[in-house]
Amino acid sequence: MTRKQSHLSMFLLYALVLGVALRTSNAGDLRKNFYKKSCPQAEQLVRDITWSKARTNPALGAKLLRMHFHDCFVKGCDASILLDPVGTNQSEKNAVPNLTLDGYDVIDEIKTQIEQKCAGVVSCADILSLAARDAVSFPFKKAMWDVLTGRRDGNVSLASNVNGNIPSPFSNFGTLAQIFSKKGLNVNDLIVLSGAHTLGVARCGTFSRRLYNFTGKGDSDPSLNATYAASLRTQCPNPANLSTTVELDPQSSTSFDSHYYDILVQNQGLLQSDAVLLANKAAVKIVQGLRSANAFFSEFGKSMKKMGNIEVLTGTAGMIRKQCRVVNS
Structure with missing residues (x-):
């Protein structure tokens, strides 16, 4: 060299350690136990279902952690990775780096059960963030890190947005x-x-x-x-x-x-x-x-x-999807 x-190289390292180009808009609106009043059983449901799946699928932690990472690095942690393509419009799922992602069925099952308890309250983005943590935490039988909640779901998912971000x-x-x-x-x-x-x-x-x-x-x-x-x-x-x-x-x-x-x-x-x-x-x-x-x-x-704070949608931004694979009609 x-x-x-x-x-x-040293300048780049110095600049990055200082956190240049911080992009965590609205992150201050996230907090622990966001659903304590609106859906108090939400986080327990996520954990119970995720742990049940992880018990028979030791690879689930890696799968959901990777999915969470790929979601947050494209348009922020807004569950856009979960949206299916519509017509000829390819979603993030169709982009080459995402073709091998797995675990969507687990998120679907969690969302279905939570909707039965608290319809239209808990976002898919929060479910993904919590499930990724819980799948990794299963062998330890305790949460390995805190997950702040209060994210809302995005309504745009384009394969073209993935290039250069993952x-x-x-x-x-x-x-x-x-x-x-x-x-x-x-x-x-x-x-x-x-x-x-x-x-x-x-x-x-x-x-x-x-x-x-x-x-x-x-x-x-x-x-x-x-x-x-x-x-x-x-x-x-x-x-x-x-x-x-x-x-x-x-x-x-x-x-x-x-x-x-x-x-x-x-x-x-x-x-x-x-x-x-x-x-x-x-x-x-x-x-x-x-x-x-x-x-x-x-x-x-x-x-x-x-990472879970990257460009999150909070407050009245975005939506709470009824199903994680499609935007609300």
């Missing part, structure tokens, strides 16, 4: 930092929320270039642990089977823990977007600090609270 590049698995550090900055999230949030990759899987196509054609010359990524790379080649032969998946966090993909950071410093981050978190000294220092489970859990809760 040249001196000029180094200075640029980080790519091929992104470099600067691109990731810029995307997060646009959402009011800093470098610490970037590295902390990347820890969600302690859960779930990735398809071979999202990382096969690192194994077989990293620079376009049939080579592999020299930053990838050689033993780990050899193991990945056995799981993902070239050309990759697009339906084959590999654990993001080897041997620990259904456990919400800090193990992701342990493998990261061993150069076993699966995606290019994982590996680049070691791009500069300040970022590495954050990674090292998050190897403590207590530190990770604490910081993850803080960053999830910030």
Whole structure:
């Protein structure tokens, strides 16, 4: 890295840590127990249904956490990811980064049961935020972070809005930092929320270039642990089977823990977007600090609270959808 590049990198890091370009409009209107009077059983219903589903589907935490992330990074946390396409208009669901999202049926079931108790009161955006937290929290039998509520649902969902807002698995550090900055999230949030990759899987196509054609010359990524790379080649032969998946966090993909950071410093981050978190000294220092489970859990809760505030609709903005897949008629 040249001196000029180094200075640029440090300036970017400094600016992001200060939280430049904060975009959490109306976030102050969210609060704990928003439905205490209007629908007191709402949060209990979300938890009970989510825990029931997570009991038989250990992957649910990863699925709903990813869906929540993909919702908030496009037009804010307004449940626009849940809307089905209408006619020839493609919704966010149709965008390439969202084609592998799963768990919509769980949100539908929660919404149906809540509507039977409190019609037209609880937003789909809040249900998604709560369910993502509760699915991850199931093994601990306690809430792993606080979720403020009071969001309202958006009425627009366009596939064209997704491009450039959802980080790519091929992104470099600067691109990731810029995307997060646009959402009011800093470098610490970037590295902390990347820890969600302690859960779930990735398809071979999202990382096969690192194994077989990293620079376009049939080579592999020299930053990838050689033993780990050899193991990945056995799981993902070239050309990759697009339906084959590999654990993001080897041997620990259904456990919400800090193990992701342990493998990261061993150069076993699966995606290019994982590996680049070691791009500069300040970022590495954050990674090292998050190897403590207590530190990770604490910081993850803080960053999830910030993420859940992105461009939320509150008050009389938006609507409370009767069904999460369609806007009210």
